[in-house]
Amino acid sequence: MGKYEQLAKEIVKEVGGTENINSVTHCITRLRFRLKDESKANDKKIEAMDEVVTVMHSAGQYQVVIGNKVPYVYEDVCTVAGIKADTSSKEEEEAPKGVFNKLMDIISGCFSPILGIMCAAGIIKGLNAFLSFLIGGSYGTSGTYEILNATGDAIFYFLPVALGFASAKKFKLNPMIGMVIGLALCYPDIQLSALESGKAIGTLPVFGKYYKTFAGIPFLAGNYSSTVVPVLLLTALAAKIEKTAKKIVPEMLQNFFVPFFVLLITLPLGFLIIGPVVTLLTNLLSGFFSMLYKASPVATGAVVGFFWQALVIFGLHWALVPLGLLNLSQLGHDTILFTGFFGASFAQTAALFAMYLKMKDKKRKNLALPAVVSSLCGVTEPSIYGFTLPAKTPFIASMVGGGVAGGLINALGTKCYIYGGLGIFGFTNYISPKGDASGMFNVIVSCAIAMVIGFVLTFILWKDDAPAKQEEKVQEESKQLTDQVIASPMNGEVIALEDLNDAAFASGALGKGCAISPEISNDTPVYAPVTGTVTTLFPTLHAIGLTADDGTEVLIHIGLNTVQLEGKGFTPQIKQGDHVNAGDLLMNVDFAMMSEEGYEIQTPVIITNTNDYKDVLVEVKGQVKAHDVLLETIA
Numbered sequence: 001m002g003k004y005e006q007l008a009k010e011i012v013k014e015v016g017g018t019e020n021i022n023s024v025t026h027c028i029t030r031l032r033f034r035l036k037d038e039s040k041a042n043d044k045k046i047e048a049m050d051e052v053v054t055v056m057h058s059a060g061q062y063q064v065v066i067g068n069k070v071p072y073v074y075e076d077v078c079t080v081a082g083i084k085a086d087t088s089s090k091e092e093e094e095a096p097k098g099v100f101n102k103l104m105d106i107i108s109g110c111f112s113p114i115l116g117i118m119c120a121a122g123i124i125k126g127l128n129a130f131l132s133f134l135i136g137g138s139y140g141t142s143g144t145y146e147i148l149n150a151t152g153d154a155i156f157y158f159l160p161v162a163l164g165f166a167s168a169k170k171f172k173l174n175p176m177i178g179m180v181i182g183l184a185l186c187y188p189d190i191q192l193s194a195l196e197s198g199k200a201i202g203t204l205p206v207f208g209k210y211y212k213t214f215a216g217i218p219f220l221a222g223n224y225s226s227t228v229v230p231v232l233l234l235t236a237l238a239a240k241i242e243k244t245a246k247k248i249v250p251e252m253l254q255n256f257f258v259p260f261f262v263l264l265i266t267l268p269l270g271f272l273i274i275g276p277v278v279t280l281l282t283n284l285l286s287g288f289f290s291m292l293y294k295a296s297p298v299a300t301g302a303v304v305g306f307f308w309q310a311l312v313i314f315g316l317h318w319a320l321v322p323l324g325l326l327n328l329s330q331l332g333h334d335t336i337l338f339t340g341f342f343g344a345s346f347a348q349t350a351a352l353f354a355m356y357l358k359m360k361d362k363k364r365k366n367l368a369l370p371a372v373v374s375s376l377c378g379v380t381e382p383s384i385y386g387f388t389l390p391a392k393t394p395f396i397a398s399m400v401g402g403g404v405a406g407g408l409i410n411a412l413g414t415k416c417y418i419y420g421g422l423g424i425f426g427f428t429n430y431i432s433p434k435g436d437a438s439g440m441f442n443v444i445v446s447c448a449i450a451m452v453i454g455f456v457l458t459f460i461l462w463k464d465d466a467p468a469k470q471e472e473k474v475q476e477e478s479k480q481l482t483d484q485v486i487a488s489p490m491n492g493e494v495i496a497l498e499d500l501n502d503a504a505f506a507s508g509a510l511g512k513g514c515a516i517s518p519e520i521s522n523d524t525p526v527y528a529p530v531t532g533t534v535t536t537l538f539p540t541l542h543a544i545g546l547t548a549d550d551g552t553e554v555l556i557h558i559g560l561n562t563v564q565l566e567g568k569g570f571t572p573q574i575k576q577g578d579h580v581n582a583g584d585l586l587m588n589v590d591f592a593m594m595s596e597e598g599y600e601i602q603t604p605v606i607i608t609n610t611n612d613y614k615d616v617l618v619e620v621k622g623q624v625k626a627h628d629v630l631l632e633t634i635a
Helices: 005-014 043-047 070-081 099-135 137-141 143-157 159-170 175-186 229-248 251-295 297-314 321-331 344-358 362-376 381-391 393-411 423-430 438-461 466-477 591-596
Strands: 021-026 030-035 054-058 061-065 202-204 208-210 212-214 217-219 484-487 492-495 512-518 524-527 532-537 543-548 553-557 570-572 585-589 603-607 615-618 629-634
Touching: 005 043, 005 070, 021 070, 030 070, 043 054, 099 137, 099 143, 099 159, 099 229, 099 423, 137 143, 143 159, 159 175, 159 229, 175 229, 175 251, 212 251, 217 251, 229 251, 251 297, 251 321, 297 344, 297 393, 344 362, 344 381, 344 393, 344 423, 344 438, 362 381, 362 423, 381 393, 393 438, 423 438, 512 615, 512 629, 532 553, 603 629
Parallel strands: none
Antiparallel strands: 021 030, 030 061, 054 061, 202 208, 212 217, 484 629, 492 512, 512 603, 524 585, 532 543, 543 553, 553 603, 570 585, 615 629
């Protein structure tokens, strides 16, 4: 719990309790609840709370205006209400644009819910393999081995079931239908391994033999247990069919007739067409990577190891994960993905540790050490985003170390047998099912070399510039506020704050200033009103906070309730942390689209640290041009 625990408890209570909350998120100034029954919320009691500015009912949301402290209050509200933080309140998420981005979104959305359990099961399988290595052949026939093997192997053998459930939620399909699709794919009697024991009744060009027919149509069987792609495609198809079925089937019959039609259409299509086509394509893809590996195992491992962390940053690694799982299911081992990337986290760990030893800022050192431990366990995000990537040189050093490790692991002929733990928990992934641990020792040596490379390159090449930054910070803190002129960020008509249809801005509680009714176009430029730093660029892009070099804090809130657009219509030209000059282009905004969709495009421009000044004056009335003087602060 944070420092706003008591406030969070009071807010949750007065909005009607946890049972009245559908969801909650926040923007730059307010909590945004979606309540089951807004009449249960007590506006007066909430408005009377010390940290609450006001309460608003807008766009189907119950909004509690907090101000700059809203992220911290939000975290405590989520904890009190038992709601997972950072979940979206949208009923329908806007799909990312572009075929490739959509594909990455689908794969990551389907795998993310089950990755934790897959890693846990993989560690159990690794432990079993390690015990086989220590105890010997007799252990492989023991009951202990069988139980641990079933515990660790179940998620991988029945992977279509788990993915059917997870992908159904992603595609907004009844999750139980997704599970049944996965179960059908794993059903023993329709597997190729079961059917090929009988006599083939025919052969199809390219696809091969078939042993059964469905309504006279050849049934080209496959081995679908442990597979990935077929269940993803079938749940996507089922979601489309379910949506159509709900429009056709009377509501009173939907409970069982909708699943009936979905399964009756989806699974025959899956077994007769989608499954065989996917099997053919995945075999070709697997053959291509096997050919690549045979051509140069070292180069393959080095390329994967070098670029892996860069792929993770952009989320592109999701495109490769199914390929590694495909090899594990078809071959029983992988020599491309899971061997290539494994050393990267160790190189990253060593690079950060080298930074830690050279850091002079005690606060950063205190933050770096936990990130070192996290990276050693295979979770490198804190290290990458918090330290090595911003510093550039250590990140490149870790890429070099990862590349060397990937090439060396493959050069030694190492195979990965399990998709299991990461970091130090993943070494047992390379022990064969028969207890051969030579692969594990190859990986340990390779990772040690990766750590040496990452550490040495970082320690020699990286220079800590923290003292210079600290000096800049002291100088910044010593600045005194002065009279400041704030320019208009756009063309439009000046409107008094009190005339806005938004109580939080109209009351002046968030700061003094004015609003601009902008010129409507589909590409309206928004310029920097002061010279300073972009201290806030909200993820939804609807608000920009700048701190002028003299300390004046300016907030440009583009439109009202435009947070619900989730970034649609905003094209930023800057990022948070950038230093800009007055008049620089901050972003382009599609006000035409916003206006057509019913959003209020009046844009408040306020001084959020108004209390630090004697007064804030509006210097213009009526029409204003971008770069003209709009406001003046009186120190």
